[in-house]
Amino acid sequence: MENIINVKHPLLVNLVTKLRDINTNSYDFRKYLSEVGRILLIEALRDEELQEKEIQIWIGKYRFPSLNEQKYVFIPILRAGLPMLDGVLEMIPLARSGFLAIKRNEETLESVLYYDRVPPLEGKTAVLLDPMVATGGSLDYAISVVKKKNPDRIISLNVIGAPEGLKRISDKHPDVKVFIAQIDERLNDRGYIIPGIGDAGDRAFNTE
Numbered sequence: 001m002e003n004i005i006n007v008k009h010p011l012l013v014n015l016v017t018k019l020r021d022i023n024t025n026s027y028d029f030r031k032y033l034s035e036v037g038r039i040l041l042i043e044a045l046r047d048e049e050l051q052e053k054e055i056q057i058w059i060g061k062y063r064f065p066s067l068n069e070q071k072y073v074f075i076p077i078l079r080a081g082l083p084m085l086d087g088v089l090e091m092i093p094l095a096r097s098g099f100l101a102i103k104r105n106e107e108t109l110e111s112v113l114y115y116d117r118v119p120p121l122e123g124k125t126a127v128l129l130d131p132m133v134a135t136g137g138s139l140d141y142a143i144s145v146v147k148k149k150n151p152d153r154i155i156s157l158n159v160i161g162a163p164e165g166l167k168r169i170s171d172k173h174p175d176v177k178v179f180i181a182q183i184d185e186r187l188n189d190r191g192y193i194i195p196g197i198g199d200a201g202d203r204a205f206n207t208e
């Protein structure tokens, strides 16, 4: 699973532990998801190329390295991916955003696409955002939708994954780099990650 990068940092582990805690309320839950998204993005773009740009500073015009922020399109998978958008946009405010609503049928575990509002992706780096990779069905679906829009590159930022789901993504989409904060033990018989964080969408938006 060479394309699956388990990002290791004590601050990231600490945030995931707070997400796991059932006493974390939905406001804090969203805030921690946002922070995890921001840290994962920093790691994902560690080797990113910068371009020289002329800017005016206090002693005249100088050239400095700069990121082409408009190259990035952030795509949260609704609902649970939405809080991660705030964190990544703090780092790259000129990026575009697109939205995919994908819901897993909790009986069959099949993913259904309800809404695709992703802008054209030619020449762009598409960054998918979703806290959970359980069976991998939702991420697999999202990647397939995004691939049809021909981006230069696809990156996925995820918080917790099960080995089964990550293997599925690795086998089917070896060209997509997945940056993930924690790889947990397994799935239970209802397709939930163990130990996991429960239902991320419900926890983020106070539903059950």
Ligand code: PRP
Pocket (backbone or CB within 6 Å): 077, 078, 079, 080, 081, 102, 103, 104, 105, 109, 111, 130, 131, 132, 133, 134, 135, 136, 137, 138, 139, 165, 191, 199, 200, 201, 202
């Ligand atoms: C959750 C999560 C992922 C998906 C993971 O979303 O945010 O998108 O489940 O499960 P999978 O890997 O087995 O597909 P859910 O379908 O519960 O929708 P929600 O975010 O609207 O609650």
Ligand code: URA
Pocket (backbone or CB within 6 Å): 080, 132, 134, 191, 192, 193, 194, 196, 197, 198, 199, 200, 201
């Ligand atoms: N979706 C979630 O939100 N959590 C899981 O553990 C599995 C799917």
